[in-house]
Amino acid sequence: MADLTTLPDGDLARDLKRAERRRRLTAMMLVAPLFLFLLVSFVLPIGDMLRRSVIDTEVAEVWPNAAAAAAAWDRKSEPGEALFAALGRDIRTSAGERTIATPARRLNYALDNGRSLVLGTGRALKQLEGEPASWRATLLAENPAWGERMTWIALADAAGPLTDFYLLTATDLMRDANDDIVSRPPERSLYLQVLGRTFLVSFTVTVLCVLLGFPVAYLVSNAPERVANLLLILVLLPFWTSLLVRSAAWIVLLQDQGIVNDILQALHVTSEPIRLIFNRTGVVVAMTHVLLPFVIMPMIATMKSIPPTYLRAAISLGAHPAVAFVRVYLPQTVPGVAAGALLVFIMALGYYVTPALVGGADDQMLAYFIAFFTTSSANWGLAAALGVILLSATMLLYVVYARIVGMGRVKLG
Amino acid sequence: MREAPTDSPVSSGGPECIVRFDKVDKSYDGRLLVVQGLDLDILRGEFLTLLGPSGSGKTTTLMMLAGFEAPTRGSILLEGADITRTPPHRRGLGMVFQNYALFPHMTVAENLAFPLEVRRVGRAETEAAVARALDMVRLTGYGERRPIQLSGGQQQRVALARALVFEPKLVLMDEPLGALDKQLREHMQYEIKHIHERLGVTVVYVTHDQGEALTMSDRVAVFNDGRIQQIDAPRTIYEHPDTAFVAQFIGENNRIEGKVAMISEGLAEVVLADGARVVAEAGPGLETGADALVSLRPERIAVGEAAGSARNRHEGTISEVIYHGDHLRLRIAALGRDDFVVKAPVVGAEHLRPGATVPLGWRPNDGRALPLDG
Secondary structure, three states: OHHHHHOOHHHHHHHHHHHHHHHHHHHHHHHHHHHHHHHHHHHHHHHHHHHHOOEOOHHHHHOHHHHHHHHHOOOOOOOOHHHHHHHHHHHHHHHHHOOOHHHHHHHHHHOOOHHHHHHHHHHHHHOOOOOOOOHHHHHHHHOHHHHOHHHHHHHHHHOOOEOOHHHHHHOOEEEOOOOOEEEOOHHHOOHHHHHHHHHHHHHHHHHHHHHHHHHHHHHHHHOOHHHHHHHHHHHHHHHHOOHHHHHHHHHHHHOOOOHHHHHHHHOOOOOOOOOOOOOHHHHHHHHHHHHHHHHHHHHHHHHHOOOOHHHHHHHHOOOOHHHHHHHHHHHHHHHHHHHHHHHHHHHHHOOOHHHHHHOOHHHOOHHHHHHHHHHHOOOHHHHHHHHHHHHHHHHHHHHHHHHHHOHHHOOOO | OOOOOOOOOOOOOOOOEEEEEEEEEEEOOOOOEEEEEEEEEEEOOOEEEEEOOOOOOHHHHHHHHHOOOOOOEEEEEEOOEEOOOOOHHHOOOEEEOOOOOOOOOOOHHHHHHHHHHOOOOOHHHHHHHHHHHHHHOOOOOOOOOOHHHOOHHHHHHHHHHHHHOOOOOEEEEEOOOOOOOHHHHHHHHHHHHHHHHHHOOEEEEEEOOHHHHHHHOOEEEEEEOOEEEEEEOHHHHHHOOOOHHHHHHOOOOEEEEEEEEEEEOOEEEEEEOOOOEEEEEEOOOOOOOOEEEEEEOHHHOEEHHHHOOOOEEEEEEEEEEEEOOOOEEEEEEEOOEEEEEEEEOOOOOOOOOOOOEEEEEEOHHHEEEEEOOO
């Protein structure tokens, strides 16, 4: 020690750094594989999703001149001949090169008859020889929709490279003929309702999970070790079978001729089968079952850390056992309950397989639509925008939750 | 329900009895008795310590009194009323736990107010009582802190204040100082003792630390194998143990085994295997001709010159001298044993070296002859 204190400070700091370097390197190497994996499988895809929700280059790639002209247009004045000419030439070229399907699909997102408008115009212009005297007249003659402001607003929106179109669509908003942001008409609105439904189902499932899981967690954490282990295995049993099998099993149980309905009828609770599956009931039951372990585990961890003497102390101080439980035990379980509830809620928000299997048409959650737009209709922009909406709604909720519960108190393990 | 027996010296004339255990048995598994045939009177205002090794039944006894365990047989009376089946929250006893059991989600003041709130005491009264309780344990100004922000000793004082704030007739303490380090533990012993003296509340205190039992208690009940071996004032327990177990459990002692040759005027003469004779105070139940154990405290044995002309006088050879600061600890081969321990004063001990043969002496009253158990 005496030697060390006589060293100049710089040497001590340098020596310490050298001594610590090896330890730090080891720690970094241990973390590196997971870090890289997360970077590739989590951070980059999410970044790409965020990018795709505001980027729109499909039209510009096929119709470069029209896109440039539409982007330069002030969106207020009547579109001039130059704009019509740029569009007409691009349509003719793309029709000849058979690339016209892409802008047609893109404009169809925004316009009711966008596809037929573009494809029909393309077929007509392909026949056209030379430059017409007026592209405006030619296009209008082909389809009067080219004279409508909405058409040009849609084209300007799609001209890229950045657009708010997908995000507006994902929140049931649109730009009207005056380029103002307005609500979509009810018959063309969907996603806010789906978002609300997603949150409602997730919330219901979370509440059910906490209510059903709490007594089990209490039992497990206070049972003798052998019993507790057995109970824990039973709690974790669902993890041993695939999500798909479990969801399908509920179909067997809950269908009209299923065990549950048979029992209800045998007990004369009902005279005819109750619809339990392919509706909201089925979704909530199946999701609660699947997610229950996730709320039980953190609750057990928290409850095990509460010494039984707290309850005894409260009772010895004159509190009725029920009062002692509510005032002394319950508040101490908050970290576990909060962690479990958060876990289940966030997992439920992204649920796709279970609602798809056991839900009806009106029970599909946001994840279903994201999957649909990604895989079936290749509308990645909208899929990404819906993802962004779900992500930001979740984060907003998380912030509110953290405020109420206090994130420092949430304990996952 | 049986009638309270009247033959006890306590209930007639002496200090009033607040709790009575009447032939209480407790078994957890239906085969083994953890507490057997327990008759115990706790006097109003006394500091009674239940002392014993782990598994001796002392904690079970306390838990039965608190109401967290039910006696298998027998009954418990609190101020003459049978509380054997009264649930713990209606017994009105204060309790201090080993790990403090302060509610972590409440402030110190909320912890102290808890027993008053559940009793529906008014707000103003509660605040005044909490302030008084904080003052009592010298923690005024700490009311808004959380238990976790306090040191171990402070937490223990809060736990103490919480058990006393609703002015219970009886306070139970279950090894309350077990989690504290030695120095703090000693300090807290005095503090609890002073609070007890000031308030005059009855305290039943469980510990396995004999030092704690001796310094704090008015009476000590020594438990072993589910029975009370002896219940007496600390000094009596230490100086006049009734059984070999008590002699051995409390403090250090030298065991000298032999046969009782004769008993007269309360003194027993014990003949050792090598023919040496030792005279000691005769304990209860000692009979002539029976095997006996003479228990001798190491600090009561004089060495060298000081041995003088004591009635018990023997010679021994010092095998080891250990310096303890305030005394020397000698290991001596004497009376057929090689682990005879003597505590000698440091002053004038220059001649006490390993290998030296020295005279040992003690008065008959310093040794205690007890029936040999087991």
